[in-house]
Amino acid sequence: GAGVSQSPSNKVTEKGKDVELRCDPISGHTALYWYRQSLGQGLEFLIYFQGNSAPDKSGLPSDRFSAERTGGSVSTLTIQRTQQEDSAVYLCASSRQGSGANVLTFGAGSRLTVL
Amino acid sequence: EDQVTQSPEALRLQEGESSSLNCSYTVSGLRGLFWYRQDPGKGPEFLFTLYSAGEEKEKERLKATLTKKESFLHITAPKPEDSATYLCAVPPNSGYALNFGKGTSLLVTP
Numbered sequence: 001g002a003g004v005s006q007s008p009s010n011k012v013t014e015k016g017k018d019v020e021l022r023c024d025p026i027s028g029h030t031a032l033y034w035y036r037q038s039l040g041q042g043l044e045f046l047i048y049f050q051g052n053s054a055p056d057k058s059g060l061p062s063d064r065f066s067a068e069r070t071g072g073s074v075s076t077l078t079i080q081r082t083q084q085e086d087s088a089v090y091l092c093a094s095s096r097q098g099s100g101a102n103v104l105t106f107g108a109g110s111r112l113t114v115l
Numbered sequence: 116e117d118q119v120t121q122s123p124e125a126l127r128l129q130e131g132e133s134s135s136l137n138c139s140y141t142v143s144g145l146r147g148l149f150w151y152r153q154d155p156g157k158g159p160e161f162l163f164t165l166y167s168a169g170e171e172k173e174k175e176r177l178k179a180t181l182t183k184k185e186s187f188l189h190i191t192a193p194k195p196e197d198s199a200t201y202l203c204a205v206p207p208n209s210g211y212a213l214n215f216g217k218g219t220s221l222l223v224t225p
Binding site: 033058108 | 119149156158160161164210214215216217218
């Protein structure tokens with residue numbers, strides 16, 4: 001596609017429920033990143049996928065968070081047993097290569113509100 | 116620990132009033148410094164990459180410069196449409212994910 005597509009754009013859930021957030025990267029981009037942006041905070045790295053390599057999960061804040069990328073394209077970020085502190089905007093980005101020196105193209109984000 | 120610090124946190128300018136935003140970094144062996152612009156409700160949008168001290172990049176009213184310890188984003192004669200949050204980021208010494216600063220929220224009033 002022309003850009004990075006994320007869905008849903010907004011999600012309101014109750015504490016303790018599971019949520020899934022989807023990211024469809026730019027076609028041909030081999031690297032995919034998930035970041036979290038909380039109010040007043042900077043972008044917090046969550047996870048990174050590059051081609052068929054094992055993902056870099058070093059930024060995931062707890063074992064309630066997981067992500068997968070199927071067929072080297074679409075990615076899903078899953079948050080289990082959501083907590084109020086999980087409320088944030090979850091941003092997905094993709095780039096042509098896996099190097100951190102490459103330009104990231106971001107989606108518009110998924111705003112998650114946990115009541 | 117790699118660190119990116121941006122100042123000021125917020126800046127309010129009148130249209131036409133030039134100013135500069137600062138980004139200081141502590142990562143060694145810099146592999147590029149990135150500036151992004153983020154509008155409300157949208158993801159960050161790439162502006163510039165700088166790779167070596169002394170390098171400058173320009174786009175319309177924006178000019179980014181780089182030294183060995185910091186980068187400046189100069190805004191000349193800003194317009195209200197320049198209002199946004201400006202983010203600075205650097206790659207870490209190891210790994211691939213960019214480390215972002217908390218950003219400078221710029222408001223330009225008519």
